[in-house]
Amino acid sequence: MISKRIKNMTPSATLEQSAKISDLKKQGIQVIGFNVGEPDYNTPMNIIKKAEEAYHLGLTRYTPAAGMIELREEICRKFKRDYGLDYTPKDVVVSSGAKQSLTNAFMAIIDPGDEVIVPTPCWVSYVEMIKLADGIPIMVALEEKDGFRLDVDKIKKSVTVKTKAIIINSPNNPTGAVYSKNDLVQLGQLAVDHDFYIISDEIYEKLLYDAEENVCIAALSSEIKEKTITINGVSKSYAMTGWRIGYAVGPTEIIKAMTDYQGNTTTSPNTPAQYASIEALANSEASVEIMRQEFDKRRQYIISRINEMKNIHCSTPKGAFYVMPNVSHFYGKQYNGFTVNNSLDMANYLLEEAKIAVVTGAAFEAPDNIRISYSNSMDNIIEGMNRMEEALSKLQ
Ligand SMILES: Cc1ncc(COP(=O)(O)O)c(C=O)c1O
Known part of the structure; x- marks a missing residue:
């Protein structure tokens, strides 16, 4: 028997979605991942070298x-x-x-x-x-x-x-x-x-x-x-x-x-x-600064694209690498037999229709919103925003 403590725990909201994404990927479908919570950069080389040094020094x-x-x-x-x-x-x-x-x-x-x-x-x-x-x-x-x-x-x-x-x-x-x-x-x-x-x-x-x-x-x-x-x-x-x-x-x-x-x-x-x-x-501050500047360019692009789209709006984030647009206008609307009634439906709709992965705001106590991570290449962000705009415009 599993303990009450663990039974009362809500598993990570993104796990179910990750399973769907890997299914789509297995079918050869290119999903653009706006769901990730980590930088899309590699660890700077000076840091990696120090870890190597540690192994050789016997710091194990x-x-x-x-x-x-x-x-x-x-x-x-x-x-x-x-x-x-x-x-x-x-x-x-x-x-x-x-x-x-x-x-x-x-x-x-x-x-x-x-x-x-x-x-x-x-x-x-x-x-x-x-x-x-x-x-x-x-x-x-x-x-x-x-x-x-x-x-x-x-x-x-x-x-x-x-x-x-x-x-x-x-x-x-x-x-x-x-x-x-x-x-x-x-x-x-x-x-x-x-x-x-x-x-x-x-x-x-x-x-x-x-x-x-x-x-x-x-x-x-x-x-x-x-x-x-x-x-x-x-x-x-x-x-x-x-x-x-x-x-x-x-x-x-x-x-x-x-x-x-x-x-x-x-x-x-x-x-x-x-x-x-x-x-x-x-x-390592120089590497952080390069990454920060690149995130900033993506942030500005993604906010301007979202705020140009119809019936969706987004406050301007000043930190991290997420935007959280309000999608509640679309609740109750449908396309092709799919009805969007809440933010989880919206995340599922965008995955099915636009092949972009975003996270339901409900997971963060933000039921009117979805979370989009811009920790992704500029090319993917441009393509992902095009797909999102088209998918949203179909909801009636
Ligand atoms: C707000 C916040 N705190 C803490 C963490 C955990 O960071 P770490 O990778 O150091 O465990 C995360 C990771 O997503 C986060 O978003």
Whole structure:
């Protein structure tokens, strides 16, 4: 018998769709994948070389549960350089991806029945992670008309005596929204006043456009820093999703609890990948910039194409590599026996009719939208937008 804990978990929304996509591919049909959540770039060569070096140096054994001291020192240097923040290696725990860092954080702070505020639209896994830790996710819907900005007045109404934490994500997956300093200051003050933690997932930190800058909420005041666990990693910034290195930085006591949990569940993260991650953090900004500029060109193209199409509109994302157009105008419309009643239907319709793979917004608590990732070549984006325009125009 499978445990109730796992039975209550919603499997990743994209899995079913992936099966359909591979079926179509097996039939020789060219599907354009706008569903991917990772850069379409290879890891920069200087980083790969460091991993090779690690194997030859015999860096193939376990490391301390919290990760190599040299990597934790490099992470401290990064926070000092980027945000003027002072951390020491005992305030840092390296994990097998930011996903594990997030799980560790929830496991370390949540007791059964504790509430965690989740502003939505949100990344698919937060809610499941909170439930797995016996917490209660409290969703707060942000408004599309405001560009999905962090509405702290709205969040304030959801704070109760049981509020243990809020999870925020800027730049945001799926909306691409980047939270303003003003809103983050207000949220930080709310957390200090009501004594709850802020888990700040900043995994898309380097992918910012239109001269936006990442505001690391922990840097806003020493009181806010005491309440904040910052989550980050090398996956998105350095095109290293498969290397599985993420990290968390925060109050020593919480980091210790996260490390203890990790020590018993996975020991330590991959050693050569940790060694390579030092190089990523220390010497790879030029590669990030090339990738960022290319993403920006694609972003501008895709927004202009979508906003030129009829009956669909899209707010302008300032970060990450996703756009999230509103497709609700088409609900109730049909073509060729296929009726689109919701965002999952729309994703299925676009896959069947246009052979493009997008993700249903419902997976992110955004039922009026679909998520399109522009982590794909410009040629594929142009072709994919042509196909989407044609497919939408057929819905009557
Ligand atoms: C918002 C967000 N946080 C965390 C992650 C996980 O990153 P990692 O590959 O480091 O586990 C993702 C990956 O899609 C993400 O979109």
